[in-house]
Amino acid sequence: MSRRNKSKKEPMLAGWRFLTLCSVILLAFVALFARAAWIQVISPDRLRLEGDLRSLRSTAVSSTSRGMIMDRNGEELAVSVPVQAVWADPKQIHAEHSLDRQQAWQALADVLGVPHDTLLSRVQDPKRRFVYLQRQVTPAVAEYIRKLRLPGVHLRPEERRFYPTGEINAHLVGMTNIDGTGIEGIERAFNEWLTAQPGERKVRKDRMGRVIEDLGVVSEAREANNVQLTIDQRIQALAYRSLKRASEFHRVTSASLVMLDVKTGEVLAMVNTPSYNPNNRGQYQSFRARNRAVTDTYEPGSTLKPLIVVSALENGVVQADSIIDTSPGWVRLGGKRVSDTRNLGKISVQTVLQRSSNMGMVRMAMQETPEQLLDTLYRFGLGIDSGMGLVGESTGMVPQRRRWSDIEKATLSFGYGVTVTPLQLAQSYAVLANGGVRYPLTIVKRSQPPVGEQVIARQHADDVLMMLETVVGPGGTARNAAIPGYRVAGKTGTSRKAVAGGYGSDYVGVFAGMAPVSDPRLAMVVVMNEPQGEQYYGGQVAAPVFAEVMSGALQLLNIRPDAATEEQFQLAGQEAALVPHT
Known part of the structure; x- marks a missing residue:
């Protein structure tokens, strides 16, 4: 037995294997520790990001x-x-x-x-x-x-x-x-x-x-x-109803109306026909949706004449009481004939506007340079953006030429060769009504009162305003624009529609005016595009719409009648003299 035990060898540990195993285990622990340290201490952002992607959410x-x-x-x-x-x-x-x-x-x-x-x-x-x-x-x-x-x-x-x-x-x-x-x-x-x-x-x-x-x-x-908005819905509804009725009666292709507060530049009404119902998308058509008061341009015809008269006054060509010889009632310029309906002879500047004399306008325009004429138009706001930011707004066209022929200057003086929007024309008449002060136009109600700019002399604006009052009176071309109880000033305009190679047989009838003349508050433009039938002059198709809408607006805004003011004051003074003082 003892011999067997002695023959058994004691188990021996291999030193190199043990050391190798321990080294591997140690290295594994070191690697794990280093990795954990790297992730948690040195560079933890990536894992945070991965975790956030799985748990962070954005909620509205x-x-x-x-x-x-x-x-x-x-x-x-x-x-x-x-x-x-x-x-x-x-x-x-x-x-x-x-x-x-x-x-x-x-x-x-x-x-x-x-x-x-x-x-x-x-x-x-x-x-x-x-x-x-x-x-x-x-x-x-x-x-x-x-x-x-x-x-x-x-x-x-x-x-x-x-x-x-x-x-x-x-x-x-x-x-x-x-x-x-x-x-x-x-x-x-x-x-x-x-x-x-x-x-x-x-x-x-x-x-x-x-x-x-x-x-x-x-x-x-x-x-x-x-x-x-600056729109007064009461006036807006009145304007649309009147414009639509006139459009159907005269069978026009389209029509526009713009009314401004001359004291602030605010748009009180802006309507067009044809229109559409925005609550019914099936009715929507691009030609119906266009705001023609700011997108469509027209040659203004005789409604431009007051601005040319202002230019003549500003540049010393005429005085307010000057006499102009329009004889023989016609003139030929560059092979084209310019004429009045009849020979008016020697007439005043006031009569030139009252009777809408083309010859009188030509006589004045020929004494001015094209630069002087265009400068006046720009000061009235023609050819420039209104700044209101409305979709599709047009700036119109004021001609720029290196050389001007006599016929080009002549036709410009009575409203041909230049195009304006109804909004621009309304602004220019607001300037006349406001003593030559031009306010920036707005469709959005302002929090602060606007600052106006004196663009023409007040005396010249007032002189032309008085002349335009005679256009609506006896002997003028705009009797249909008269409003009982109020003094009204304005100008009719009728222009042929331009076609390829010249002018066609379609017309644009326009009336632009302001009231009350004693203290102008409102300026308005009515444009009737391509009226059908025997009536197509501005005084026939546009002036009655002006009278109806302006009359209603003056009453809605509680603006005092001024047509008989002086006579009433005299009667009141006589009555006051008879009352004993206490």
Whole structure:
């Protein structure tokens, strides 16, 4: 036994193997420690980012609806109303066999006004997760759909723009598309201001989608802003009604009317025909949606003559009481004949405007340089942007030539060869009415009173204003523009429409005027484009519209009549003398 035990060898540990194993284990621990130190101490950002990508979420903070558009008195012209969008999840529809309920799907198709087959074709792809079935349905329709309880068919709240005044303000206010983005008028020009901006918050969510930590605001929500216009809806409605009636009577292609407050440059009314109802998108056509008062330009004809008279006064060509010889009533310039309807002989500057003498205008214009004429037109605001920011606004065209022929100067003096918008023409007459002061035009109500610029001498503006009053009086061309109880000044204009190679047989009838003359408050322009029938002169087709709208506006604004002011004061003075003093 002892011999066997002695023959057994004691187990021996291999030293190099042990050391190798220990070294490997030690290195592994060192590597793990170094890696942990690197991740947690030296460069922890990457893993934090990876973790945040799995848990951090951005959530929208709800904001108010699109802002309202109102008139100067706070009457709503555009508002947002709550509606619903009907959408479907095709994957859910197929997973829950929603299509088996054929009667319910037929009811859905009927209430949406969509053919049954068309509705089913939208949800045939089981891989899709979202498809609109119909946008902006009424609350009543939404409630009916909710009661159908069709799996995979859902509702989501949205808004629809509603325009209470319909076609009256369609060109000015404009409209939005189905997503609530402005595409016409004020809606487009002030889209960013009217649109609310939702805010954003960072939150941390668990794997079940529950918020476990609120990490704060990323961006603040911006509330929608309202826009208050300078328009007076009472005058606007009156103007549209009168213009539409006259447009239908004279069968015009289009018509425009602009009214300004001469003391502030605010637009009180701006209407056009034909119009459209922005609440009915099916009625929308591009030619109906154009705001012709600022986009369309016309040769102003004789309505430009008062501005040329101002230029002659400014440059010392004539005085207010000068006499001009228009004999023999015609002249030939550059092979073209310029004439009056008859030989008026020697007449005053006032009579030149009262009788709308082309010869009188030519005599004055020929004594001025083209630069002097154009400078005056620019000072009145022609050929430049109004600065109101309306969509599609045109600057018109004031001719710029290196050399001017006599016939070009002559035709410019009575309103040919230059184009203006109704808005620009209204501004130029507002300058005359306001003693030569031009205020910047605005369609949005200002918070501060505007600062005007004296662009022509007050004396010259007042002289021409008095001359224009005779145009509306006996012997003038605008008797139809007279308003009982008020002193009115203005000028008629009738110009042929330009065609290729010359002028055609269509006309534009214009009347521009202001009232009351004793203290002018309102300036207005009426343009009737291509009237049909025997009446096409501005005094026949545009002046009656001016009289009706201006009369109503003066009464609505409570502006005192001034036609018999001096006589009334004299009578009042006589009566006062008979009353004993106490």
